[in-house]
Amino acid sequence: MARIDLDHIRHAYTATPQAPSDYALKEVNHVFEDGGAYALLGPSGCGKTTLLNIISGLLTPSHGRILLGDKDVTRLRTEDRNIAQVFQFPVVYDTMTVFDNLAFPLRNRHVAEAEVKRKVEEILDVIDLRAMANRRAQGLTADLKQKVSLGRGLVRSDVSAILFDEPLTVIDPHMKWQLRSQLKLLHRQFGYTMVYVTHDQTEALTFADKVVVMYDGEIVQIGTPAELFDRPSHTFVGYFIGSPGMNVLPVKLNGATATIGDLQIALPAAATVSAGAKTELGIRPEFVRLSAEGMPVTITKVEDVGRHKVARSTLAGQPLTIVVPEDDEIPSDPRVTFAPEAINIYADSWRVKTEA
Numbered sequence: 001m002a003r004i005d006l007d008h009i010r011h012a013y014t015a016t017p018q019a020p021s022d023y024a025l026k027e028v029n030h031v032f033e034d035g036g037a038y039a040l041l042g043p044s045g046c047g048k049t050t051l052l053n054i055i056s057g058l059l060t061p062s063h064g065r066i067l068l069g070d071k072d073v074t075r076l077r078t079e080d081r082n083i084a085q086v087f088q089f090p091v092v093y094d095t096m097t098v099f100d101n102l103a104f105p106l107r108n109r110h111v112a113e114a115e116v117k118r119k120v121e122e123i124l125d126v127i128d129l130r131a132m133a134n135r136r137a138q139g140l141t142a143d144l145k146q147k148v149s150l151g152r153g154l155v156r157s158d159v160s161a162i163l164f165d166e167p168l169t170v171i172d173p174h175m176k177w178q179l180r181s182q183l184k185l186l187h188r189q190f191g192y193t194m195v196y197v198t199h200d201q202t203e204a205l206t207f208a209d210k211v212v213v214m215y216d217g218e219i220v221q222i223g224t225p226a227e228l229f230d231r232p233s234h235t236f237v238g239y240f241i242g243s244p245g246m247n248v249l250p251v252k253l254n255g256a257t258a259t260i261g262d263l264q265i266a267l268p269a270a271a272t273v274s275a276g277a278k279t280e281l282g283i284r285p286e287f288v289r290l291s292a293e294g295m296p297v298t299i300t301k302v303e304d305v306g307r308h309k310v311a312r313s314t315l316a317g318q319p320l321t322i323v324v325p326e327d328d329e330i331p332s333d334p335r336v337t338f339a340p341e342a343i344n345i346y347a348d349s350w351r352v353k354t355e356a
């Protein structure tokens with residue numbers, strides 16, 4: 001396995017890009033560590049597939065270099081990059097048996113037949129298809145075929161990285177969870193470098209050690225699920241991760257005080273921002289406390305979602321979502337306080353350090 005070095009990568013699909021908006025990838029300059037499990041997460045069109053295709057070699061970036069380990073592979077074809085790929089839809093050889101499909105990448109590299117057998121049987125257990133090993137792939141359902149594709153991606157242990165492009169799209173919902181757990185287990189066992197594209201946050205958060213959040217052609221944060229939840233680097237991360245997403249309120253800043261309308265909110269420490277920046281305060285609905293004390297809110301709607309209630313309200317004319325513990329009553333004169341340690345401050349959408 002190898003680390004993946006994305007060295008000032010930019011990509012435009014147009015021949016003569018000029019404005020930043022001409023670039024599907026604006027500037028990606030990050031390292032994916034050897035043996036890390038990374039999920040590329042972001043909304044449709046943010047550039048996930050473009051980045052994955054640049055790593056795999058299906059696409060050559062307009063600018064920048066890509067290194068696998070110490071080797072510059074920017075100009076190498078996919079076949080010469082030593083990576084395994086699993087796509088959204090199954091790629092199997094219909095006339096071959098399930099066993100032979102899995103054995104194919106190994107036999108292609110002249111692995112000894114005893115080792116082929118050992119490895120294929122191990123993978124058959126992972127994808128739970130041992131009973132079908134001798135069946136032709138042709139007659140299998142789409143989700144079984146996709147399991148075979150997944151297995152083929154996992155069968156070689158000498159690859160630099162394994163890339164997955166929304167591989168569970170065609171898999172039954174209850175199977176998805178099982179396969180995801182299996183992938184995670186395999187990752188722990190063998191230490192593969194894995195990059196997994198998805199637009200599903202549950203899938204990303206359960207699969208990956210590090211989630212790479214992309215937005216509008218940029219990586220806006222790489223972090224553990226906890227880091228993305230507690231300290232979103234960009235307001236988009238706050239909004240995209242978590243359900244409901246983070247509240248983002250326009251505020252004026254003065255040292256360690258944020259002002260919204262006539263209300264003042266004490267910050268854990270002073271936030272320094274450049275003059276003229278758009279300043280906002282982020283607070284997750286879980287850390288807004290509804291009480292008899294604090295800043296007055298107007299509750300507009302309460303949704304009971306089982307484990308807790310979600311109250312939609314307005315604070316100084318701005319929308320504010322509050323997570324209310326299931327057994328708590330909504331007070332008749334509702335007020336809120338913000339847990340100070342859970343407050344994040346943003347200048348032009350990027351987080352500003354406020355820790356003392």
Ligand SMILES: Nc1ncnc2c1ncn2[C@@H]1O[C@H](COP(=O)(O)OP(=O)(O)OP(=O)(O)O)[C@@H](O)[C@H]1O
Nearest residue numbers: 013014024042043044045046047048049050051199
């Ligand atoms: N072959 C192409 N030619 C021109 N533009 C493209 C091409 N492929 C992608 N794009 C554009 O590049 C941007 C990024 O697309 P990309 O497919 O990488 O996003 P994505 O995050 O993978 O989206 P999705 O989740 O929908 O697959 C989009 O604006 C898309 O329209």
